[in-house]
Amino acid sequence: EAGVAQSPRYKIIEKRQSVAFWCNPISGHATLYWYQQILGQGPKLLIQFQNNGVVDDSQLPKDRFSAERLKGVDSTLKIQPAKLEDSAVYLCASSWGHEETQYFGPGTRLLVL
Amino acid sequence: AQTVTQSQPEMSVQEAETVTLSCTYDTSESDYYLFWYKQPPSRQMILVIRQEAYKQQNATENRFSVNFQKAAKSFSLKISDSQLGDAAMYFCAYRLNNAGNMLTFGGGTRLMVKP
Numbered sequence: 001e002a003g004v005a006q007s008p009r010y011k012i013i014e015k016r017q018s019v020a021f022w023c024n025p026i027s028g029h030a031t032l033y034w035y036q037q038i039l040g041q042g043p044k045l046l047i048q049f050q051n052n053g054v055v056d057d058s059q060l061p062k063d064r065f066s067a068e069r070l071k072g073v074d075s076t077l078k079i080q081p082a083k084l085e086d087s088a089v090y091l092c093a094s095s096w097g098h099e100e101t102q103y104f105g106p107g108t109r110l111l112v113l
Numbered sequence: 114a115q116t117v118t119q120s121q122p123e124m125s126v127q128e129a130e131t132v133t134l135s136c137t138y139d140t141s142e143s144d145y146y147l148f149w150y151k152q153p154p155s156r157q158m159i160l161v162i163r164q165e166a167y168k169q170q171n172a173t174e175n176r177f178s179v180n181f182q183k184a185a186k187s188f189s190l191k192i193s194d195s196q197l198g199d200a201a202m203y204f205c206a207y208r209l210n211n212a213g214n215m216l217t218f219g220g221g222t223r224l225m226v227k228p
Binding site for chain 2: 048091
């Protein structure tokens, strides 16, 4: 079974630029999550989708972050404009349902200069 | 709000020895799950073990076992017969049952395994 795929693996941008990350969950997984992991900290949930609907986006900085999950499969997370403090690893995870075990992708490491 | 605390930023263990990683959490709820995740340098987070709060019996997965003390709100991970491949960041996480699937993570413990 293929795992959660994410791209790109690394991204370096300058502040005020825009960036987008892509996630392809495990086939059949209805629930998809985006986490932000700042260096030296545990992951923090940004947004959770159930199929193509948002379940929880209470910790998403909506003035600059946006996410979508068209057709309930792949998802993109966008930052516009980026700030220095957005430097982090962005992890995508998926699960069969919202009560099931989450499986994580390898993450995208973002460096904002 | 729930919080998860891992008080050991780094731990080291000799290969084949046993090590225990500590985790405490704060919650006023009684129905929840606890998890230990492993994050090797490749960054892929892997579930190691999970514990349902309503179960008194401690979860075990091969060389990994937990010591779940509900009253003390403590959830430690014991790794027996440590192997070089166990070297990684270990994160303790909490999830309230029946409230979506939001995981709250601790700050992590870096485990080093010495040959």
